[in-house]
Amino acid sequence: MIERAIPLLYLAAAASFILALKWLSSVPTARRGVLVGIAGMALAVGGTLLRPEIVSYRWIAAAFVAGTVIGVPMAMMPMTAVPQRTALSHAFGALAAALVGTAEFYLRAPRIDRFTMGALALEVLLGFLTFTASLMAFGKLQEILPARPITYRNQNVVNLSILGVAAGAGAYLVARPEAAWLFPVLAVLSLVFGVMLIVPIGGADMPTVISLLNSYAGLSAAAMGFVLDNKLLIIAGALDGSSGLILSVIMCRAMNRSFTNVLFGAFGQVQAGAGTVGEQRIVRGATAEEAAGILQAASRVIVVPGYGMAVAQAQHKVRELYDALTKAGIDVKFAIHPVAGRMPGHMNVLLAEADIPYDRLMEMEDVNSEFPQADVALVLGANDVTNPAARHDRSSPIYGMPILDVDKARTVMVVKRSMNPGFAGIDNELYYLDRTLMVFGDAKAVVGNIVRELAGGGGH
Protein backbone atom coordinates (compact mmCIF):
# COMPACT_ATOMS: atom_id res chain seq x y z
CA MET A 1 0.00 0.00 0.00
CA ILE A 2 2.60 2.45 1.13
CA GLU A 3 4.37 2.30 -2.21
CA ARG A 4 1.46 4.16 -3.74
CA ALA A 5 2.85 7.23 -2.01
CA ILE A 6 6.20 6.96 -3.82
CA PRO A 7 5.22 9.07 -6.86
CA LEU A 8 4.04 11.80 -4.50
CA LEU A 9 7.32 11.70 -2.60
CA TYR A 10 9.19 11.99 -5.90
CA LEU A 11 7.02 14.91 -6.94
CA ALA A 12 7.73 16.69 -3.67
CA ALA A 13 11.44 15.99 -4.13
CA ALA A 14 11.41 17.54 -7.62
CA ALA A 15 9.69 20.65 -6.25
CA SER A 16 12.24 20.87 -3.43
CA PHE A 17 15.16 20.80 -5.87
CA ILE A 18 13.68 23.64 -7.89
CA LEU A 19 13.12 25.68 -4.73
CA ALA A 20 16.64 24.88 -3.53
CA LEU A 21 18.16 26.38 -6.67
CA LYS A 22 15.78 29.33 -6.62
CA TRP A 23 16.71 30.20 -3.03
CA LEU A 24 20.39 29.84 -3.80
CA SER A 25 20.19 32.93 -6.00
CA SER A 26 21.05 35.33 -3.17
CA VAL A 27 23.02 35.08 0.04
CA PRO A 28 20.20 35.75 2.57
CA THR A 29 18.05 32.85 1.30
CA ALA A 30 20.84 30.53 0.17
CA ARG A 31 21.10 28.46 3.32
CA ARG A 32 17.38 27.82 3.27
CA GLY A 33 17.98 26.55 -0.26
CA VAL A 34 20.47 23.96 0.95
CA LEU A 35 18.10 22.77 3.66
CA VAL A 36 15.20 22.31 1.26
CA GLY A 37 17.60 20.51 -1.08
CA ILE A 38 18.50 18.10 1.70
CA ALA A 39 14.81 17.56 2.42
CA GLY A 40 14.21 16.80 -1.26
CA MET A 41 16.99 14.26 -1.32
CA ALA A 42 15.70 12.63 1.87
CA LEU A 43 12.24 12.29 0.27
CA ALA A 44 13.76 10.80 -2.87
CA VAL A 45 15.92 8.29 -1.00
CA GLY A 46 13.16 7.44 1.46
CA GLY A 47 10.67 6.88 -1.35
CA THR A 48 13.11 4.68 -3.23
CA LEU A 49 13.78 2.52 -0.18
CA LEU A 50 10.04 1.76 -0.02
CA ARG A 51 9.98 0.30 -3.49
CA PRO A 52 8.79 -3.30 -3.64
CA GLU A 53 11.53 -4.43 -6.06
CA ILE A 54 14.09 -4.13 -3.31
CA VAL A 55 14.62 -7.52 -1.75
CA SER A 56 17.64 -6.82 0.43
CA TYR A 57 18.96 -3.73 2.17
CA ARG A 58 22.31 -5.19 3.16
CA TRP A 59 24.43 -3.82 0.32
CA ILE A 60 22.53 -0.56 0.19
CA ALA A 61 23.26 0.03 3.87
CA ALA A 62 26.93 -0.86 3.42
CA ALA A 63 27.18 1.57 0.48
CA PHE A 64 25.51 4.35 2.51
CA VAL A 65 28.09 3.88 5.25
CA ALA A 66 31.01 3.77 2.80
CA GLY A 67 29.73 6.87 0.97
CA THR A 68 29.31 8.80 4.20
CA VAL A 69 32.77 7.83 5.43
CA ILE A 70 34.30 9.20 2.21
CA GLY A 71 31.86 12.07 1.73
CA VAL A 72 32.29 13.81 5.07
CA PRO A 73 36.08 14.35 4.81
CA MET A 74 35.56 15.53 1.22
CA ALA A 75 33.27 18.25 2.56
CA MET A 76 35.87 19.35 5.10
CA MET A 77 38.60 20.17 2.58
CA PRO A 78 40.01 23.69 2.75
CA MET A 79 38.45 26.25 0.41
CA THR A 80 41.64 26.48 -1.66
CA ALA A 81 41.05 22.83 -2.66
CA VAL A 82 37.45 23.37 -3.74
CA PRO A 83 38.16 23.16 -7.51
CA GLN A 84 39.83 19.75 -7.10
CA ARG A 85 37.06 18.56 -4.83
CA THR A 86 34.43 19.64 -7.32
CA ALA A 87 36.18 17.79 -10.15
CA LEU A 88 36.34 14.67 -8.00
CA SER A 89 32.67 14.80 -7.12
CA HIS A 90 31.74 15.22 -10.80
CA ALA A 91 33.70 12.00 -11.33
CA PHE A 92 31.74 10.15 -8.63
CA GLY A 93 28.38 11.39 -9.89
CA ALA A 94 29.15 10.43 -13.47
CA LEU A 95 30.49 7.02 -12.45
CA ALA A 96 27.27 6.25 -10.57
CA ALA A 97 25.20 7.03 -13.67
CA ALA A 98 27.49 5.01 -15.95
CA LEU A 99 27.48 1.98 -13.65
CA VAL A 100 23.71 1.95 -13.34
CA GLY A 101 23.52 2.19 -17.14
CA THR A 102 25.89 -0.76 -17.47
CA ALA A 103 23.90 -2.84 -15.00
CA GLU A 104 20.63 -2.00 -16.76
CA PHE A 105 22.09 -3.00 -20.12
CA TYR A 106 23.13 -6.44 -18.96
CA LEU A 107 19.84 -6.94 -17.11
CA ARG A 108 17.68 -6.05 -20.11
CA ALA A 109 19.53 -6.66 -23.39
CA PRO A 110 18.57 -7.84 -25.90
CA ARG A 111 14.94 -7.23 -24.91
CA ILE A 112 15.27 -3.50 -24.94
CA ASP A 113 13.36 -1.08 -27.12
CA ARG A 114 15.17 1.34 -29.36
CA PHE A 115 14.44 4.46 -27.48
CA THR A 116 15.48 3.05 -24.12
CA MET A 117 18.66 1.74 -25.70
CA GLY A 118 19.38 5.18 -27.14
CA ALA A 119 18.97 6.84 -23.74
CA LEU A 120 21.05 4.11 -22.14
CA ALA A 121 23.87 4.54 -24.68
CA LEU A 122 23.84 8.29 -24.03
CA GLU A 123 23.86 7.75 -20.27
CA VAL A 124 26.83 5.41 -20.48
CA LEU A 125 28.73 7.55 -23.01
CA LEU A 126 28.31 10.76 -20.99
CA GLY A 127 28.80 8.98 -17.68
CA PHE A 128 32.06 7.26 -18.53
CA LEU A 129 33.58 10.18 -20.44
CA THR A 130 32.72 12.58 -17.62
CA PHE A 131 34.19 10.13 -15.12
CA THR A 132 37.66 9.99 -16.68
CA ALA A 133 37.59 13.63 -17.81
CA SER A 134 36.82 14.73 -14.25
CA LEU A 135 39.57 12.54 -12.86
CA MET A 136 41.99 14.13 -15.34
CA ALA A 137 40.78 17.60 -14.35
CA PHE A 138 41.28 16.61 -10.71
CA GLY A 139 44.83 15.44 -11.50
CA LYS A 140 45.66 18.70 -13.23
CA LEU A 141 44.16 20.86 -10.47
CA GLN A 142 45.88 18.85 -7.76
CA GLU A 143 49.08 19.14 -9.83
CA ILE A 144 49.54 15.37 -9.93
CA LEU A 145 49.47 15.85 -13.70
CA PRO A 146 51.14 18.76 -15.52
CA ALA A 147 48.67 21.65 -15.66
CA ARG A 148 49.99 22.85 -19.03
CA PRO A 149 48.09 21.78 -22.11
CA ILE A 150 49.65 18.84 -23.92
CA THR A 151 49.18 18.85 -27.65
CA TYR A 152 50.29 16.75 -30.58
CA ARG A 153 49.65 16.66 -34.29
CA ASN A 154 46.13 15.76 -35.41
CA GLN A 155 44.96 15.73 -31.81
CA ASN A 156 41.48 16.92 -32.69
CA VAL A 157 41.17 14.36 -35.50
CA VAL A 158 42.18 11.55 -33.13
CA ASN A 159 39.81 12.72 -30.39
CA LEU A 160 36.84 13.20 -32.69
CA SER A 161 37.45 9.79 -34.26
CA ILE A 162 37.34 8.12 -30.84
CA LEU A 163 34.11 9.93 -30.03
CA GLY A 164 32.74 9.08 -33.48
CA VAL A 165 33.46 5.36 -33.11
CA ALA A 166 31.95 5.35 -29.60
CA ALA A 167 28.82 7.10 -30.89
CA GLY A 168 28.72 4.66 -33.81
CA ALA A 169 28.85 1.69 -31.42
CA GLY A 170 26.00 3.26 -29.45
CA ALA A 171 23.95 3.80 -32.61
CA TYR A 172 24.52 0.21 -33.75
CA LEU A 173 23.35 -1.03 -30.35
CA VAL A 174 20.17 0.97 -30.77
CA ALA A 175 19.50 -0.80 -34.05
CA ARG A 176 20.66 -4.22 -32.83
CA PRO A 177 20.66 -4.55 -29.03
CA GLU A 178 21.64 -8.22 -29.39
CA ALA A 179 25.16 -7.15 -30.41
CA ALA A 180 26.12 -7.10 -26.74
CA TRP A 181 29.85 -7.35 -27.52
CA LEU A 182 29.67 -3.73 -28.67
CA PHE A 183 28.74 -2.51 -25.22
CA PRO A 184 32.24 -2.85 -23.71
CA VAL A 185 33.56 -1.10 -26.83
CA LEU A 186 31.24 1.83 -26.15
CA ALA A 187 32.24 1.92 -22.48
CA VAL A 188 36.00 1.74 -23.07
CA LEU A 189 36.00 4.30 -25.88
CA SER A 190 34.01 6.69 -23.71
CA LEU A 191 36.53 6.30 -20.92
CA VAL A 192 39.41 6.90 -23.34
CA PHE A 193 37.72 9.91 -24.89
CA GLY A 194 37.31 11.48 -21.44
CA VAL A 195 41.06 11.30 -20.89
CA MET A 196 41.91 12.62 -24.34
CA LEU A 197 39.46 15.49 -23.99
CA ILE A 198 41.31 16.96 -21.01
CA VAL A 199 44.91 16.33 -22.16
CA PRO A 200 45.02 19.57 -24.22
CA ILE A 201 43.20 21.68 -21.59
CA GLY A 202 45.26 24.08 -19.50
CA GLY A 203 44.68 25.40 -16.00
CA ALA A 204 43.22 28.74 -17.12
CA ASP A 205 40.43 26.91 -18.97
CA MET A 206 39.46 24.84 -15.95
CA PRO A 207 36.51 27.07 -14.94
CA THR A 208 34.82 26.38 -18.29
CA VAL A 209 35.71 22.70 -18.35
CA ILE A 210 34.52 22.04 -14.79
CA SER A 211 31.22 23.75 -15.63
CA LEU A 212 30.86 21.68 -18.76
CA LEU A 213 31.53 18.45 -16.86
CA ASN A 214 28.94 19.54 -14.31
CA SER A 215 26.48 19.80 -17.16
CA TYR A 216 27.39 16.38 -18.59
CA ALA A 217 27.03 14.67 -15.21
CA GLY A 218 23.52 16.13 -14.96
CA LEU A 219 22.56 15.12 -18.49
CA SER A 220 23.78 11.61 -17.79
CA ALA A 221 21.44 11.44 -14.78
CA ALA A 222 18.61 12.77 -16.96
CA ALA A 223 19.32 10.05 -19.55
CA MET A 224 19.10 7.52 -16.71
CA GLY A 225 15.67 8.96 -15.97
CA PHE A 226 14.56 8.12 -19.51
CA VAL A 227 15.93 4.56 -19.19
CA LEU A 228 14.14 3.98 -15.88
CA ASP A 229 11.11 6.09 -16.83
CA ASN A 230 11.59 8.20 -13.72
CA LYS A 231 10.54 11.86 -14.00
CA LEU A 232 12.37 12.88 -10.84
CA LEU A 233 15.68 11.83 -12.37
CA ILE A 234 14.81 13.61 -15.59
CA ILE A 235 13.95 16.85 -13.79
CA ALA A 236 16.93 16.85 -11.41
CA GLY A 237 19.29 15.92 -14.24
CA ALA A 238 17.89 18.66 -16.47
CA LEU A 239 18.31 21.26 -13.70
CA ASP A 240 21.91 20.22 -13.23
CA GLY A 241 22.52 20.13 -16.96
CA SER A 242 21.19 23.63 -17.46
CA SER A 243 23.16 24.96 -14.50
CA GLY A 244 26.42 23.61 -15.88
CA LEU A 245 25.52 24.98 -19.30
CA ILE A 246 24.88 28.51 -18.00
CA LEU A 247 28.10 28.54 -16.01
CA SER A 248 30.11 27.38 -19.03
CA VAL A 249 28.54 30.07 -21.19
CA ILE A 250 29.37 32.72 -18.58
CA MET A 251 32.96 31.47 -18.37
CA CYS A 252 33.36 31.39 -22.15
CA ARG A 253 31.95 34.89 -22.47
CA ALA A 254 34.33 36.14 -19.79
CA MET A 255 37.21 34.90 -21.91
CA ASN A 256 35.69 35.97 -25.24
CA ARG A 257 35.98 32.43 -26.51
CA SER A 258 33.65 29.77 -27.86
CA PHE A 259 33.05 26.25 -26.55
CA THR A 260 34.84 24.73 -29.51
CA ASN A 261 37.76 27.04 -28.93
CA VAL A 262 38.04 26.00 -25.28
CA LEU A 263 37.74 22.29 -26.03
CA PHE A 264 39.83 22.13 -29.16
CA GLY A 265 41.88 25.32 -29.11
CA ALA A 266 44.56 24.25 -26.60
CA PHE A 267 44.85 27.72 -25.12
CA GLY A 268 47.97 28.58 -23.21
CA GLN A 269 50.55 27.10 -25.48
CA VAL A 270 53.66 29.14 -26.01
CA GLN A 271 52.52 31.79 -28.42
CA ALA A 272 54.64 32.70 -31.35
CA GLY A 273 56.06 36.15 -30.84
CA ALA A 274 55.31 36.24 -27.13
CA GLY A 275 58.14 37.10 -24.81
CA THR A 276 60.35 38.47 -27.56
CA VAL A 277 63.91 38.37 -26.35
CA GLY A 278 66.11 41.38 -26.82
CA GLU A 279 63.46 43.93 -26.07
CA GLN A 280 64.30 44.70 -22.47
CA ARG A 281 61.48 46.74 -21.10
CA ILE A 282 61.79 48.53 -17.84
CA VAL A 283 59.64 47.87 -14.82
CA ARG A 284 59.62 49.80 -11.59
CA GLY A 285 60.04 47.77 -8.43
CA ALA A 286 58.93 48.67 -4.94
CA THR A 287 59.43 47.23 -1.47
CA ALA A 288 56.67 46.28 0.93
CA GLU A 289 57.54 49.40 2.95
CA GLU A 290 57.02 51.69 -0.04
CA ALA A 291 53.83 49.85 -0.91
CA ALA A 292 52.53 50.36 2.63
CA GLY A 293 53.31 54.08 2.37
CA ILE A 294 51.35 54.44 -0.86
CA LEU A 295 48.40 52.49 0.53
CA GLN A 296 48.34 54.67 3.63
CA ALA A 297 48.11 57.81 1.53
CA ALA A 298 45.21 56.42 -0.51
CA SER A 299 41.54 56.89 0.15
CA ARG A 300 40.20 54.33 -2.33
CA VAL A 301 41.84 50.95 -2.89
CA ILE A 302 40.65 48.15 -5.16
CA VAL A 303 42.19 44.73 -4.64
CA VAL A 304 42.27 42.40 -7.66
CA PRO A 305 42.75 38.80 -6.53
CA GLY A 306 43.66 35.95 -8.86
CA TYR A 307 44.78 32.36 -8.83
CA GLY A 308 48.15 33.43 -7.38
CA MET A 309 46.39 34.46 -4.17
CA ALA A 310 44.83 31.00 -3.89
CA VAL A 311 48.14 29.25 -4.56
CA ALA A 312 49.93 31.33 -1.91
CA GLN A 313 46.96 30.84 0.46
CA ALA A 314 47.17 34.56 1.08
CA GLN A 315 43.47 35.20 1.71
CA HIS A 316 43.83 35.48 5.49
CA LYS A 317 46.68 37.97 5.16
CA VAL A 318 44.52 39.89 2.69
CA ARG A 319 41.83 40.09 5.37
CA GLU A 320 44.37 41.56 7.78
CA LEU A 321 45.28 44.12 5.13
CA TYR A 322 41.59 44.84 4.59
CA ASP A 323 41.09 45.34 8.33
CA ALA A 324 44.13 47.61 8.68
CA LEU A 325 43.14 49.82 5.73
CA THR A 326 39.47 49.95 6.70
CA LYS A 327 40.42 50.96 10.23
CA ALA A 328 42.45 53.83 8.75
CA GLY A 329 39.29 55.02 6.99
CA ILE A 330 40.32 53.80 3.55
CA ASP A 331 37.62 52.40 1.27
CA VAL A 332 38.64 48.89 0.16
CA LYS A 333 36.84 46.89 -2.52
CA PHE A 334 37.62 43.66 -4.29
CA ALA A 335 37.29 43.30 -8.05
CA ILE A 336 36.42 39.74 -9.06
CA HIS A 337 36.83 38.68 -12.68
CA PRO A 338 34.44 35.84 -13.60
CA VAL A 339 37.30 33.52 -14.57
CA ALA A 340 39.68 34.45 -11.75
CA GLY A 341 40.83 31.21 -10.15
CA ARG A 342 40.15 27.69 -11.25
CA MET A 343 36.37 27.42 -11.00
CA PRO A 344 33.39 29.78 -11.15
CA GLY A 345 33.18 31.86 -7.98
CA HIS A 346 36.49 30.54 -6.62
CA MET A 347 37.75 33.93 -5.37
CA ASN A 348 34.46 34.74 -3.63
CA VAL A 349 34.52 31.64 -1.43
CA LEU A 350 38.19 32.16 -0.58
CA LEU A 351 37.61 35.75 0.50
CA ALA A 352 34.42 34.82 2.33
CA GLU A 353 36.35 32.11 4.14
CA ALA A 354 38.80 34.79 5.28
CA ASP A 355 35.83 36.75 6.69
CA ILE A 356 35.79 39.53 4.15
CA PRO A 357 32.20 40.82 3.91
CA TYR A 358 30.61 39.79 0.64
CA ASP A 359 29.24 43.26 -0.05
CA ARG A 360 32.87 44.34 -0.64
CA LEU A 361 33.25 41.81 -3.47
CA MET A 362 32.40 43.45 -6.79
CA GLU A 363 31.71 41.93 -10.17
CA MET A 364 33.61 43.09 -13.20
CA GLU A 365 30.75 45.12 -14.79
CA ASP A 366 30.13 47.02 -11.56
CA VAL A 367 33.69 47.70 -10.53
CA ASN A 368 35.19 48.76 -13.85
CA SER A 369 33.64 52.21 -13.64
CA GLU A 370 35.31 52.68 -10.26
CA PHE A 371 38.92 52.14 -11.27
CA PRO A 372 39.40 55.73 -12.57
CA GLN A 373 38.53 57.05 -9.10
CA ALA A 374 40.72 54.53 -7.30
CA ASP A 375 44.02 55.69 -5.85
CA VAL A 376 45.52 52.23 -5.81
CA ALA A 377 44.69 49.02 -7.65
CA LEU A 378 46.45 46.18 -5.85
CA VAL A 379 46.82 43.16 -8.13
CA LEU A 380 47.38 39.96 -6.18
CA GLY A 381 48.24 36.99 -8.33
CA ALA A 382 45.98 37.96 -11.22
CA ASN A 383 47.55 38.36 -14.63
CA ASP A 384 45.75 37.87 -17.95
CA VAL A 385 42.49 39.36 -16.65
CA THR A 386 44.33 42.68 -16.11
CA ASN A 387 46.24 42.83 -19.40
CA PRO A 388 45.32 45.99 -21.34
CA ALA A 389 46.50 44.24 -24.54
CA ALA A 390 43.09 42.52 -24.53
CA ARG A 391 41.59 45.89 -25.45
CA HIS A 392 43.73 46.96 -28.36
CA ASP A 393 46.32 44.39 -29.48
CA ARG A 394 44.68 42.41 -32.25
CA SER A 395 47.59 40.00 -32.40
CA SER A 396 47.27 39.05 -28.75
CA PRO A 397 45.69 35.67 -28.02
CA ILE A 398 43.53 37.32 -25.36
CA TYR A 399 42.35 40.14 -27.66
CA GLY A 400 38.69 40.89 -27.03
CA MET A 401 38.57 39.27 -23.60
CA PRO A 402 36.77 41.52 -21.11
CA ILE A 403 39.29 42.68 -18.53
CA LEU A 404 39.36 44.59 -15.28
CA ASP A 405 40.38 48.19 -16.03
CA VAL A 406 43.18 48.11 -13.50
CA ASP A 407 45.38 50.41 -15.60
CA LYS A 408 42.93 53.29 -15.06
CA ALA A 409 43.70 53.54 -11.36
CA ARG A 410 46.10 56.29 -10.27
CA THR A 411 48.70 53.80 -9.06
CA VAL A 412 48.84 50.11 -9.88
CA MET A 413 50.69 47.77 -7.55
CA VAL A 414 51.32 44.26 -8.74
CA VAL A 415 52.39 41.56 -6.30
CA LYS A 416 54.04 38.81 -8.28
CA ARG A 417 56.61 36.11 -7.76
CA SER A 418 58.77 37.04 -10.73
CA MET A 419 58.55 38.54 -14.21
CA ASN A 420 57.61 35.17 -15.71
CA PRO A 421 54.63 35.62 -17.98
CA GLY A 422 51.30 34.23 -16.76
CA PHE A 423 49.58 31.03 -17.59
CA ALA A 424 48.84 31.84 -21.18
CA GLY A 425 52.48 32.75 -21.74
CA ILE A 426 51.48 36.27 -22.68
CA ASP A 427 53.50 39.25 -21.51
CA ASN A 428 51.38 41.72 -19.56
CA GLU A 429 51.67 45.35 -20.73
CA LEU A 430 50.35 46.49 -17.41
CA TYR A 431 53.71 45.84 -15.78
CA TYR A 432 55.53 48.37 -18.00
CA LEU A 433 53.22 51.32 -17.42
CA ASP A 434 54.65 54.38 -15.65
CA ARG A 435 52.03 54.15 -12.97
CA THR A 436 52.76 50.53 -12.20
CA LEU A 437 54.92 49.36 -9.32
CA MET A 438 55.99 45.74 -9.07
CA VAL A 439 56.32 44.23 -5.61
CA PHE A 440 58.12 40.93 -6.09
CA GLY A 441 57.60 37.99 -3.79
CA ASP A 442 55.13 35.42 -2.58
CA ALA A 443 51.68 37.01 -2.21
CA LYS A 444 51.24 35.82 1.37
CA ALA A 445 54.68 37.06 2.48
CA VAL A 446 54.37 40.42 0.69
CA VAL A 447 50.90 41.16 2.04
CA GLY A 448 52.09 40.09 5.50
CA ASN A 449 54.99 42.55 5.28
CA ILE A 450 52.72 45.35 4.10
CA VAL A 451 50.38 44.71 7.04
CA ARG A 452 53.34 44.83 9.42
CA GLU A 453 54.54 48.11 7.93
CA LEU A 454 51.06 49.57 8.23
CA ALA A 455 50.88 48.57 11.89
CA GLY A 456 54.38 49.83 12.68
CA GLY A 457 54.36 53.10 10.74
CA GLY A 458 50.72 53.93 11.24
CA GLY A 459 51.32 56.77 13.71
CA HIS A 460 49.17 59.37 12.06
Place this chain on the structure above:
Amino acid sequence: MSPELEQGLYAFLLATFVGLEIIRRVSPLLHTPLMSLTNAISAIAVVGSIVVAGEQKTTLSTVLGTVAVACSTINIVGGYLITYRMLRMFRKSGKDKP
Protein backbone atom coordinates in the same frame (compact mmCIF):
# COMPACT_ATOMS: atom_id res chain seq x y z
CA MET B 1 6.22 7.45 -29.38
CA SER B 2 5.08 5.85 -26.14
CA PRO B 3 3.18 8.04 -23.64
CA GLU B 4 5.98 7.54 -21.05
CA LEU B 5 8.55 8.85 -23.47
CA GLU B 6 6.37 11.77 -24.43
CA GLN B 7 5.85 12.74 -20.78
CA GLY B 8 9.53 12.31 -20.12
CA LEU B 9 10.47 14.65 -22.94
CA TYR B 10 8.00 17.26 -21.68
CA ALA B 11 9.43 16.97 -18.17
CA PHE B 12 12.97 17.36 -19.54
CA LEU B 13 12.06 20.34 -21.69
CA LEU B 14 10.21 22.19 -18.96
CA ALA B 15 12.83 21.44 -16.29
CA THR B 16 15.57 22.70 -18.59
CA PHE B 17 13.77 26.00 -19.15
CA VAL B 18 13.00 26.38 -15.46
CA GLY B 19 16.64 25.59 -14.68
CA LEU B 20 17.95 28.13 -17.19
CA GLU B 21 15.66 30.86 -15.82
CA ILE B 22 16.44 30.18 -12.15
CA ILE B 23 20.16 29.75 -12.55
CA ARG B 24 20.58 32.86 -14.68
CA ARG B 25 19.53 34.78 -11.56
CA VAL B 26 22.11 33.24 -9.25
CA SER B 27 24.61 35.88 -8.17
CA PRO B 28 28.17 35.24 -9.45
CA LEU B 29 29.15 35.57 -5.81
CA LEU B 30 27.59 32.15 -5.24
CA HIS B 31 28.75 30.29 -8.33
CA THR B 32 30.94 27.90 -6.35
CA PRO B 33 28.18 26.93 -3.88
CA LEU B 34 25.84 26.64 -6.88
CA MET B 35 28.12 24.08 -8.43
CA SER B 36 28.46 22.06 -5.24
CA LEU B 37 24.70 22.16 -4.72
CA THR B 38 23.87 21.02 -8.26
CA ASN B 39 26.47 18.33 -7.73
CA ALA B 40 24.59 17.08 -4.71
CA ILE B 41 21.29 17.28 -6.60
CA SER B 42 22.62 15.30 -9.54
CA ALA B 43 23.44 12.56 -7.04
CA ILE B 44 19.74 11.82 -7.53
CA ALA B 45 21.25 8.97 -9.56
CA VAL B 46 21.08 7.32 -6.14
CA VAL B 47 17.45 6.50 -6.93
CA GLY B 48 18.40 4.24 -9.83
CA SER B 49 21.41 2.90 -7.95
CA ILE B 50 19.41 1.81 -4.89
CA VAL B 51 16.99 -0.16 -7.04
CA VAL B 52 19.75 -1.91 -8.97
CA ALA B 53 21.66 -2.72 -5.76
CA GLY B 54 18.55 -3.84 -3.85
CA GLU B 55 16.71 -5.95 -6.39
CA GLN B 56 19.72 -8.35 -6.52
CA LYS B 57 18.98 -9.82 -9.93
CA THR B 58 22.54 -10.78 -10.88
CA THR B 59 25.86 -10.58 -9.07
CA LEU B 60 27.14 -8.08 -11.64
CA SER B 61 24.18 -5.76 -11.25
CA THR B 62 24.32 -5.93 -7.45
CA VAL B 63 28.03 -5.06 -7.43
CA LEU B 64 27.62 -2.20 -9.91
CA GLY B 65 24.56 -0.93 -8.08
CA THR B 66 26.33 -0.99 -4.71
CA VAL B 67 29.31 0.95 -6.04
CA ALA B 68 26.90 3.42 -7.63
CA VAL B 69 25.03 3.89 -4.33
CA ALA B 70 28.34 4.55 -2.57
CA CYS B 71 29.42 7.10 -5.22
CA SER B 72 26.08 8.90 -5.06
CA THR B 73 26.14 8.94 -1.26
CA ILE B 74 29.58 10.58 -1.34
CA ASN B 75 28.10 13.38 -3.42
CA ILE B 76 24.93 13.72 -1.38
CA VAL B 77 26.72 13.89 1.97
CA GLY B 78 29.76 15.79 0.73
CA GLY B 79 27.86 18.10 -1.61
CA TYR B 80 25.25 19.37 0.85
CA LEU B 81 27.73 19.61 3.69
CA ILE B 82 30.32 21.66 1.82
CA THR B 83 27.65 23.92 0.30
CA TYR B 84 26.32 24.65 3.76
CA ARG B 85 29.86 25.21 5.06
CA MET B 86 30.60 27.69 2.26
CA LEU B 87 27.38 29.61 2.73
CA ARG B 88 28.05 30.03 6.44
CA MET B 89 31.19 31.94 5.49
CA PHE B 90 29.39 34.70 3.62
CA ARG B 91 28.60 37.67 5.84
CA LYS B 92 27.82 41.34 5.29
CA SER B 93 29.98 44.16 6.62
CA GLY B 94 29.42 45.08 10.21
CA LYS B 95 27.87 41.72 11.00
CA ASP B 96 29.56 38.93 12.87
CA LYS B 97 29.44 35.43 11.54
CA PRO B 98 26.29 33.66 12.63
